[in-house]
Amino acid sequence: MQPCWRGLGTALVERGLRGPVALVTDTEVGPRHAQVALGSLADGGLTAHLVTLPAGEAAKTLDTVRLAYDALLEARLGRDTTIVALGGGVIGDMVGFVAATYLRGVAFVQAPTTLLSMVDASVGGKVAVDMPQGKNLIGAFKTPRLVLADLDTLATLPxxxxxxxxxxxxxxxxxxxxxxxxxxxxxxxxxxxxxxxxxxxxxxxxxxxxxxxxxxxxxxxxxxxxxxxxxxxxxxxxxxxxxxxxxxxxxxxxxxxxxxxxxxxxxxxxxxxxxxxxxxxxxxxxxxxxxxxxxxxxxxxxxxxxxxxxxxxxxxxxxxxxxxxxxxxxxxxxxxxxx
Ligand SMILES: NC(=O)c1ccc[n+]([C@@H]2O[C@H](COP(=O)([O-])OP(=O)(O)OC[C@H]3O[C@@H](n4cnc5c(N)ncnc54)[C@H](O)[C@@H]3O)[C@@H](O)[C@H]2O)c1
Ligand SMILES: [Zn+2]
Missing domain, CATH: 1.20.1090.10 (Dehydroquinate synthase-like - alpha domain)
Known part of the structure; x- marks a missing residue:
């Protein structure tokens, strides 16, 4: 773990992740924290596309995953893409599933913004979405190339x-x-x-x-x-x-x-x-x-x-x-x- 994702762009480049970045967040986190992340990606010389999904557990579904796929395809993002999940455990789990399956899998990075996602959901490589039959029933193991937790983001957490x-x-x-x-x-x-x-x-x-x-x-x-x-x-x-x-x-x-x-x-x-x-x-x-x-x-x-x-x-x-x-x-x- 690195202390701060203000260095997100550089950290990606250091790991050889030089392709386009899809920064995927939700409607609560995006307005508060996406600009800093986007600025950092630009500083690293990376092209970034912001994708904003609905927030909350109720949105952790295959329907929302499809919205993400559509946005990525619309932007014509290829196999060299890095998908960065910026948000809590819901975004981390769901976006990780997108990264595991988009074009049979692209590089995945976690930028957790809740205490729970920093200590738990972003660690261990389990990603999933919910089904009406139960939580986390459809998923994969997808190890992130990097987990960057910026403790400053916790200041806006309820x-x-x-x-x-x-x-x-x-x-x-x-x-x-x-x-x-x-x-x-x-x-x-x-x-x-x-x-x-x-x-x-x-x-x-x-x-x-x-x-x-x-x-x-x-x-x-x-x-x-x-x-x-x-x-x-x-x-x-x-x-x-x-x-x-x-x-x-x-x-x-x-x-x-x-x-x-x-x-x-x-x-x-x-x-x-x-x-x-x-x-x-x-x-x-x-x-x-x-x-x-x-x-x-x-x-x-x-x-x-x-x-x-x-x-x-x-x-x-x-x-x-x-x-x-x-x-x-x-x-x-x-x-x-x-x-
Ligand atoms: N993969 C795993 O191993 C694992 C482990 C534990 C939990 N989980 C999953 O994590 C999910 C719960 O994660 P969570 O508790 O982070 O919930 P969450 O992602 O829904 O976040 C809680 C709420 O806070 C908002 N939010 C997030 N960061 C914020 C910030 N910095 N400032 C203001 N608002 C912010 C979110 O938009 C959301 O509305 C569950 O779906 C659970 O299944 C996964
Ligand atoms: Zn738990």
């Missing part, structure tokens, strides 16, 4: 989006970096460059050990088995990061109830999440509703649920075959459902 991204940063600490967690539980993410770098390094270590998600990569789903189910039953009113926060608390409770961890792990996790204004409970749902929603998640292996359980800060284990009663008790702990 606070709720920052908090949501922080859930994945805290997750990184719990999975594989106790120093990062201890730093965060003191209440500050500063210096942000250090925090973001440490979180990226966790994801990088895990992905490098298992690039095609055969085993260990599943640990990145800490809090996500519960979290996706809560996201689903909330009909996506709750943000992904908020649901992951609640899901991690449930995972900590489950770990303690099965004897993998001591209860103080959950206490520390709750305190840390609260410091970053993240929820530690999602009241208003029924236990069975959340439990049933877990089985909708495509990430279950062979129809069985697998859970990522924290044993200690920086140490998680993948466990299957957990009795339904234990899982339901962990759900109960975070939804406060009296039934």
């Amino acid at each position: 606070p709720a989006e920052s908090a949501s991204g922080m859930a994945e940063v805290i997750k990184a600490g719990v999975i594989d970096d106790p120093d990062l967690f201890e730093h965060l539980e003191r209440g500050s993410a500063e210096p942000l460059a250090w925090t973001i770098t440490r979180a990226i390094e966790v994801k990088q270590r895990v992905v490098e050990a298992d690039p095609y998600e055969q085993g260990r990569r599943a640990v990145l789903n800490l809090g996500h088995t519960f979290g996706h189910a809560i996201e689903h039953v909330s009909q996506y009113r709750l943000r992904h990061g908020e649901c992951v926060a609640v899901g991690m608390v449930a995972a900590a409770r489950l770990a303690a109830s099965l004897g993998y961890a001591t209860p103080d792990l959950e206490t520390r996790l709750r305190a840390c999440l609260a410091r970053f204004r993240l929820p530690t409970a999602a009241p208003g749902f029924a236990v069975d509703q959340v439990y049933d929603a877990m089985f909708q998640d495509k990430k279950k292996a062979g129809g069985k649920l697998r859970f990522i359980l924290p044993r200690a800060m920086g140490d998680v284990v993948i466990v299957g075959d957990i009795p339904a009663e234990a899982v339901k008790a962990a759900i109960q702990a975070v939804i406060g459902d009296p039934s």
